[in-house]
Amino acid sequence: MLKAYLLVAAAVFSIGLFGVLTRRNAIGILLGIELMLNAVNINLVAFARYGGSMAGWVLALFTIAITVAEVAVGLAIVIVIFRVRRTVEADHLTLLRG
Amino acid sequence: MTGEAIGLGAIAVVLLCSSLLVVLSKNLFHSVLWLAAALVATAGLFVLLHAEFLAAVQVLLYAGGVVTIVVFAIMLTERLAGQTIQQMNRGIAWGAVLAGAVFLGVGAVVVRAPTAPGRASAAFGNTAALGQALLTDWVLPFEVLGVLFVAALLGALYLARVDE
Numbered sequence: 001m002l003k004a005y006l007l008v009a010a011a012v013f014s015i016g017l018f019g020v021l022t023r024r025n026a027i028g029i030l031l032g033i034e035l036m037l038n039a040v041n042i043n044l045v046a047f048a049r050y051g052g053s054m055a056g057w058v059l060a061l062f063t064i065a066i067t068v069a070e071v072a073v074g075l076a077i078v079i080v081i082f083r084v085r086r087t088v089e090a091d092h093l094t095l096l097r098g
Numbered sequence: 099m100t101g102e103a104i105g106l107g108a109i110a111v112v113l114l115c116s117s118l119l120v121v122l123s124k125n126l127f128h129s130v131l132w133l134a135a136a137l138v139a140t141a142g143l144f145v146l147l148h149a150e151f152l153a154a155v156q157v158l159l160y161a162g163g164v165v166t167i168v169v170f171a172i173m174l175t176e177r178l179a180g181q182t183i184q185q186m187n188r189g190i191a192w193g194a195v196l197a198g199a200v201f202l203g204v205g206a207v208v209v210r211a212p213t214a215p216g217r218a219s220a221a222f223g224n225t226a227a228l229g230q231a232l233l234t235d236w237v238l239p240f241e242v243l244g245v246l247f248v249a250a251l252l253g254a255l256y257l258a259r260v261d262e
Contacts, residue, residue, distance in 0.1 A: 003209065003213075004110075005143070007208055008143075010200075010201055010204040010208065011117075012114065012136075013200070013201075014197040014198065015118055015121055016117070016121070017196070017200055018194060018196075021193035022188060022189055022193035024188055027126060027168065027171060027172060027175075028121075028129060032121060034137075035120060035133070038140055041152075042143055045149050048147075055231075057149060058231050058235075058236045061155060061232070062243060064152075064155055064156060066246065067164070069247055070250075071164050072167060072250055073257070075254075076253070076254040076258040078175070079257075079258050080258065082175045091188075
């Protein structure tokens with residue numbers, strides 16, 4: 001059963017990676033990152049269940065909390081970028097290009 | 099087929115379909131709603147794994163908090179732009195190839211790994227044990243997490259403030 005959980009998590013991770021690679025909108029890229037982090041949580045809880053260790057649960061709890069903080073800061077940055085550049089298309093954000 | 103296998107199969111279908119719709123939907127707002135569905139499906143997986151407390155946290159913080167923040171950000175940027183955000187994907191072929199390669203790589207490792215002992219005891223993993231672990235072995239990361247939250251709160255407020 002553990003392998004089934006890990007395969008589901010790997011599939012969700014790959015879908016999230018696909019989203020990060022192909023989305024043009026910065027908010028869409030953030031959603032892909034959410035999916036990838038979510039897949040990691042599935043792995044952690046599955047390992048905790050089948051490995052008999054509490055560490056997976058605690059780490060999953062930490063990951064969820066840190067993700068919420070990451071989203072709050074990330075979206076604040078997106079809103080600031082939108083105010084300054086009037087766009088959230090990642091391709092148009094070339095301010096730091098050398 | 100045990101009950102767990104059936105539940106896992108059903109939830110996996112919902113989870114993978116809604117995940118695909120998150121990354122493929124044209125309307126950004128629909129993407130967020132599908133993300134909420136995927137996160138709730140993940141909470142269902144946690145319940146299958148006997149992590150009921152984590153399932154509750156997942157629904158409250160992820161499906162509640164994150165989705166609310168993202169919806170708020172979309173509303174804000176749409177209001178400022180005055181138009182619905184249509185989003186396109188680019189480089190779908192290369193993205194699919196790369197993501198598929200990652201999935202095959204991870205999947206091959208998982209499938210060929212030696213079988214886990216799989217001793218999932220019924221007594222293991224109640225919320226009390228989680229609280230015990232959190233405030234004994236993991237108390238330092240727990241406190242650092244509090245500091246991180248304060249920093250993230252202040253940082254988000256500072257970044258998103260309205261300039262006078």
